Amino acid sequence: MNILHLFDPIFRLPLVTGLIFAALLPVLGMYLRLREEWLAALAFAQLAAAGSLGGEILGLPPQAGALACTCVAAAFKGWIAKTGNNGYAVLMIAGWAAAILVLANVPIAEHLGHALFDGQLYFTTVTHLVFGVAFFLVVAGTLPWLSRKLLLERMFPDFFRASGTSAKKYHVVFDLLVAAGLALATATIGVMGAFGLVFVPSMIAYRLGPSWSGSLWIAVAIGLLAYAASFVLAFVIDQPFGPVLVIVLVALAMFGYLLQAVSSRKQRKSAGIAAGAVSGER
Amino acid sequence: MSEGALLIVDRLSAGYDRPVVGPISFSLYRGDIVAVQGPNGAGKTTLLNAIAGGARIFAGSVTRPAGVRVAHQQQAALPLDNVPLSGLELLALTDADAQGLPDWIKPLVSRRLDRLSGGQLQFMQIWACLKAPVDIVLLDEPVNNLDSAGARFLASQIREMRSTRAILVVSHDAEFIGNISTRTLHLGS
Numbered sequence: 001m002n003i004l005h006l007f008d009p010i011f012r013l014p015l016v017t018g019l020i021f022a023a024l025l026p027v028l029g030m031y032l033r034l035r036e037e038w039l040a041a042l043a044f045a046q047l048a049a050a051g052s053l054g055g056e057i058l059g060l061p062p063q064a065g066a067l068a069c070t071c072v073a074a075a076f077k078g079w080i081a082k083t084g085n086n087g088y089a090v091l092m093i094a095g096w097a098a099a100i101l102v103l104a105n106v107p108i109a110e111h112l113g114h115a116l117f118d119g120q121l122y123f124t125t126v127t128h129l130v131f132g133v134a135f136f137l138v139v140a141g142t143l144p145w146l147s148r149k150l151l152l153e154r155m156f157p158d159f160f161r162a163s164g165t166s167a168k169k170y171h172v173v174f175d176l177l178v179a180a181g182l183a184l185a186t187a188t189i190g191v192m193g194a195f196g197l198v199f200v201p202s203m204i205a206y207r208l209g210p211s212w213s214g215s216l217w218i219a220v221a222i223g224l225l226a227y228a229a230s231f232v233l234a235f236v237i238d239q240p241f242g243p244v245l246v247i248v249l250v251a252l253a254m255f256g257y258l259l260q261a262v263s264s265r266k267q268r269k270s271a272g273i274a275a276g277a278v279s280g281e282r
Numbered sequence: 283m284s285e286g287a288l289l290i291v292d293r294l295s296a297g298y299d300r301p302v303v304g305p306i307s308f309s310l311y312r313g314d315i316v317a318v319q320g321p322n323g324a325g326k327t328t329l330l331n332a333i334a335g336g337a338r339i340f341a342g343s344v345t346r347p348a349g350v351r352v353a354h355q356q357q358a359a360l361p362l363d364n365v366p367l368s369g370l371e372l373l374a375l376t377d378a379d380a381q382g383l384p385d386w387i388k389p390l391v392s393r394r395l396d397r398l399s400g401g402q403l404q405f406m407q408i409w410a411c412l413k414a415p416v417d418i419v420l421l422d423e424p425v426n427n428l429d430s431a432g433a434r435f436l437a438s439q440i441r442e443m444r445s446t447r448a449i450l451v452v453s454h455d456a457e458f459i460g461n462i463s464t465r466t467l468h469l470g471s
Contacts, residue, residue: 158356
């Protein structure tokens with residue numbers, strides 16, 4: 001395939017739309033990891049797929065179905081006030097089962113089903129982009145305020161309680177952000193692509209980041225790099241985008257581990273030399 | 283409510299599955315540095331947890347005027363679990379001022395907390411609570427992992443902060459308590 005075709009206007013739309021989510025999903029992943037609830041990403045992605053397919057049957061835009069499904073799940077999760085991955089595991093298998101049953105029984109959903117599970121982002125429309133930009137603005141307006149509350153509650157869980165307030169509302173707002181982000185991203189780049197962008201960049205950034213803000217930037221950079229590289233690679237080798245993105249992310253994760261192992265070895269070595277110098281002085 | 287009291291503990295009996303501490307009554311005023319003392323199992327930590335809302339109140343009450351803010355340094359280390367948070371970012375969470383940090387920790391404030399030693403980490407944790415803009419500070423065994431220089435520095439900081447807040451401190455270190463406390467609260471076994 002001619003690589004120059006990448007610059008064709010028809011490919012710009014999926015590229016730009018996907019880049020928005022490639023920057024946002026790793027950030028959400030950092031906070032999900034902070035709450036030790038990274039499985040939420042896969043649960044919401046599966047629910048978004050089920051919701052998109054349900055929306056298709058009802059004649060609604062896929063984004064509307066996905067948003068409705070994930071936001072109801074997030075509100076329910078907030079209402080029962082349970083944290084941890086158990087609830088998300090249940091939501092994940094329920095979403096998967098619903099999506100597969102719809103696909104097996106409703107022929108009109110087959111086309112969308114392939115796009116969602118293969119991650120074929122070339123079906124991206126202007127609606128996807130508009131939702132993506134709107135979500136970017138919502139995150140940019142909300143997260144700087146929310147970030148401190150989530151970090152404070154994680155580090156000093158007594159802080160809110162001791163002052164007679166509760167952090168629950170901040171968690172509900174964050175749950176809704178994650179639900180909306182995964183719903184829109186899944187409808188754009190597919191289930192596993194969206195989950196991979198939440199899970200892998202944050203995992204690498206947690207290991208390599210010098211601070212929280214530094215780790216956020218690292219996660220965003222990895223997300224953008226992985227997305228852009230996968231976009232070109234999937235185009236050149238003419239393969240579905242979702243699996244290519246996941247393979248690129250896994251390769252980056254392995255590179256991150258290698259980098260950390262080398263850095264730890266160097267640190268141990270220099271610490272050993274320093275200790276030797278001190279004992280030599282004595 | 284007693285005139286000017288930041289905290290009134292009235293015939294409090296608190297615990298988790300069953301009462302562990304109390305009944306106990308006392309009040310805290312700005313300028314107080316109250317040492318909570320007693321043998322192991324007397325309920326010193328439970329008392330702090332009950333004031334911070336983390337333990338069950340079986341009888342009596344804990345009352346604060348509206349708007350009185352509380353910071354609670356727990357005995358357990360910060361739940362880091364590889365969270366890549368730096369010391370400066372930790373202090374920013376509670377609005378604690380980094381000015382006045384001792385020279386031995388200043389070069390480390392930009393470092394990730396999970397790469398600090400136990401004592402360095404505990405010091406940052408205490409500083410984040412002690413220097414937060416609050417009215418009451420609850421400190422639970424603050425000098426457990428600190429060396430003598432760290433403990434002396436902390437004692438001087440606590441005395442300096444006295445005029446702006448009330449401090450309730452649990453510690454088995456008699457010298458540290460002797461250096462800072464304005465009165466002592468004894469809990470029985």
